[in-house]
Every structure is written in C-alpha cells, then in structure tokens.
Amino acid sequence: MSSTFTRALRPALRGSRILSQTALRQGLARPMRRANLARPISTTTALRSDSPIDISEIPPTPISHLSEVENAMAESVSKFANDVILPKVRDMDEAESMDPAIVEQLFEQGLMGVEIPEEYGGAGMNFTAAIIGIEELARVDPSVSVLVDVHNTLCNTAILKWGSEALKRKWLPKLATNTVASFCLSEPVSGSDAFALATKATETADGFTISGSKMWITNSIESDFFIVFANLDHSKGYRGITAFIVEKGTPASPSPRRRRSSASGRPAPASSTSTTSRSPRRTCWASAATGTSTPSACSTRAASASPPR
Template sequence: MDLSAIPPTPITHLSETEAMMADSVSRFAREVVLPRVREMDEAEAMDPAVVEQLFEQGLMGFEIPEEYGGAGMNFTACIVGIEELAKVDPSVSVLVDVHNTLVNTAVLKYGSLEVKKKWLPRLATDSCGSFCLSEPVSGSDAFALSTRAIRTDYGYKINGSKMWITNAMESKLFIVFANLDPSKGYKGITAFIVEKGTDGFSIAKKEQKLGIKASSTCVLNFDDVEIPKENLLGEEGSGYKIAIGLLNEGRIGIAAQMTGLSMGAWENAARKNNCG
C-alpha cells in the first residue's frame, strides 16, 4: 500500500480516545493530585493514596494489553497522560513516566511469556517499577557500569550498586543492568528483573533534591543477590540494546514532562494575573 501521497498527521492532532484521555487525566490531576502537591513536596515523599489511585485510574498501565489488566492504549495516549500530570505535579508525572515508558515497555518487549504473565497484571494494578542503569562510577558513560552478574546453578548472582534510581521507594520490580561478561565490554551487559525483598538487595540513601522532591531517587545495593534464570530479561548480552531502545522512548516521556510543567506554570501565572 502506497502511503506517500497521504500527508502526515499534524503533531497537534489527537484522536478522540487520546483527547478523552487528556481530559480525564487533567481532571484527575486537578481533583486528586493538586490538593496534595505542597504536602508531598515538603515531606519529600509520594502519598501512597496518590499512587494507589494512579493504578485505579489505569494510568500505570497505558500500553499494557487489556488481557493483562492494562488500559490497552497507545504510546501517544501515555505521553498525553504524562504531560497532563506534569501540568500539576512533575513528581507524580515522572513516577508515571518511568513506570510506563521504561519498565512496562521492557517487560512487554523483552519479557518471556512467563515473565509477562507474572508481572504485567501486577504492573498494571498494584506494583510500581524502577529502571536501574546509572552508577556512581560510570559518569557520563552509563554503560561503563561496574555492577556484575555471574551464572549460578540456580540462575544468576548480582553484586554492585546503582545510583539516582527513580521510584525506588515505591517500586516492587527493578529492571537491573549488570555485566555478565566484562571481557566483552558493553556487549556483556545483560538485563535482569530483581524483586523487592530479595535477599541481599537493599534500598539505601534517598537523595535530597532541589526540585521534583516527592519523587524518590535512591541508591540501591546488591550483595550476592541471587535470582532465578527466569528473571533474565531478553537474552544474555543484549542489555545495551535493550537500554538504548527503552531510553529512546523514555526521553519522549521526559520531554512531555517538561512541556507539561512549562504549560502548567504559564497557565497558573495567567490565572493569577487575571485575578488581579
């Protein structure tokens, strides 16, 4: 089918479903999130009731198929939702963004059937997720990581640490990147699923930030963390490609946050100016 003669859809155009999503999320943000923004920011903590209602509203499973308990919507609907939340609170928006664009997408694209059956219903309904790539010593090269994984009879054992991990305090699932074969450089990087409560896994220092303070950003430690072979995400050595692909989508989510934040600031300033 030749599509060359069809003009591209304007980027300002939303489908009926996407427009309805924007209205719904905007209303939720004003009615549920807005009254808690100052309190959460001052406490530097996410209100568990807000997280619970994000799940109830289907905002934590935009692209997860309905058969797994998700909303079964498209990527644009997800980005629209992230933008609308950011107009009111970028802390809540980044929680939703990382969970949807990085964690959910990782499981959807690279998880085995067993992993999908186990985790997608939970990610859609009650379990937040984190994306664990950055490390203290890797600097601007996120793939020069020192966290190591070795094979065991049971599966894999992980040792190392991660830094600046968003959603760490709220999450139950962690997508962790570790090098399974350092001799191969970045080609040895492999992605794993680590569940909260696994022996040797701990959430350490919570960072104090200048902004977006209700969003948790923490250090994670892995001390002989043993996980089953079923927790491999994708193939051994494919972690670099997985991370690059996921971050491409995640960056669009970050852009939506910044657009939403700027629009929210402008609209709020305009309202106050009109009130005299």
C-alpha cells in the same frame, strides 16, 4: 475497575482502530488512474494557479493533532490531576514523600498500565496516550508525572518488548494493578552510560549473583520490582550486558536512600551502597546477553515522555 477513565475510553479506541483500518483498506482498493501512474506518487497537491498566493492568509499548521480518543484522555487525566493530586501536592512536598493513596489511585485509573495489553490487565492503549497522560500529570505535579513516566515507558516497555512470555504473564498484571517498578541502570562512576556499567552478574548453579552499585533509582521507595542491568561477560564489553528482575525482599535487593531532587520539592531516591544480590535463573532477561538495546530503546521512550525540568 469499571469506573476508570482508561476503561471508559476503550470502546472509542477500538472504534477508531476499526475506522482507520477500513479507510486504509478502501484506499488501497481504489484503482489508480493512468494519469497518476505517469509521475511519482506524492502527497503534495500540484499547484494549478498562475496567480501569486498570499501566505499571510494561510493559518499555521498545528504541530500536533490529537484524535478524539486522545483529547478525551487528556481531559480525563487533567481532571483527575486537578481534583485528586493537586490538593495533596503541598503536603507531599513538605513531607518529602509520595502519598500512597495517590499511587493507589494511579493504578485504579489505569495510568500505570497504559500500554499493557488488556489480556494482561492493562488499558491496551498506545505510546501517544501514555505521553498525554504523563504531560497532563506534569502540569499539576512533576514528581507524580516522573513516577508514572518511569513505570510505563521504562519498566513496562522493557517487559513488553524483551521479556519472555512467562515473565509477561507473571509481572504485567501486577505492574498494571498494584506493583510499582524501578529501572536500575545508572551507576556512581558511569552515570547512565550503559556501555560503561560495572555491575557484574555471575552465573551460579541455581541462578545468578549480581554485585555492584546503582544510583538515581526513580520510584525505588515505592517499588517492589527492580529491573537491574549487569554484565554477564566483561570480555564481551557492552555485548555482555543483560537485565534481571529483582524483587523487593530478595537478599541485598536495592535499598534506597533519599536525596533531594532539583526537579521538584520531593527527594530523588538513590541506592549507592555496593551490594550482592541473588537472582533466580527464571528472572534473567534472556539466555544470551542483550547488549545495550534494552536500556537505550527504553531510555529513548522515557526521554520522549518526560516533562521538561
């Protein structure tokens, strides 16, 4: 929507990219002086003073420095969280559920597709912007923040980096506008150890049959889209692991059961019943197994963005 703050920030974001690229080109175009070629290139300025330096007068270096666009993103998300989410936090905690109107607003404001390129209907911003949005939401409600975190850094990332072009064109516009996603990796016995998952995928004439159990599936109550990890060939160990897209409504798709989370007042949904699900061939991540690169890389990004709890 034209009123969303992520869309409002796009012109400034494009402008900052152009300035950065121009500065880089100009820097590379400058001839290096002969004096500089005689010593290793360094970003540290040589000290030319014989007098001692009083370091107590030097202000501390900031741990992070946000650009103008990133500061604007933080301010916009903070205002949205305080104006829209905060008034409903107590009611959501008491009802132990996520308000569907809040989820709808997250999509409308572009917070569910921060890194999804504009060509697929997303905001076209970067990982830093996603982290900023997640942090500002966490200041008001960690539960909403985790919903946005998992959707962006686990599910959207997985499709962007490892999905086929057909999967991207089918799912990224939906994930950016109206479809909540879940990442089904953890299991009752192995936990989140991707090397030890037991869920099995068997190839059939028209696709795959997936059988096993998954636990701690964040967003599963709200989700219509599940990324399910399973092993196509246990003889290959972790190298037999790949991922499948399972849509809500598919026979024996993950059926969540609520469990209270210690991280917030709301429950952490989980699916713990062994199921057998059928998945069409086109929903398989790749023709060959992907090993653990997908869950490991996505989990690292999610951990980077997750609010402390």
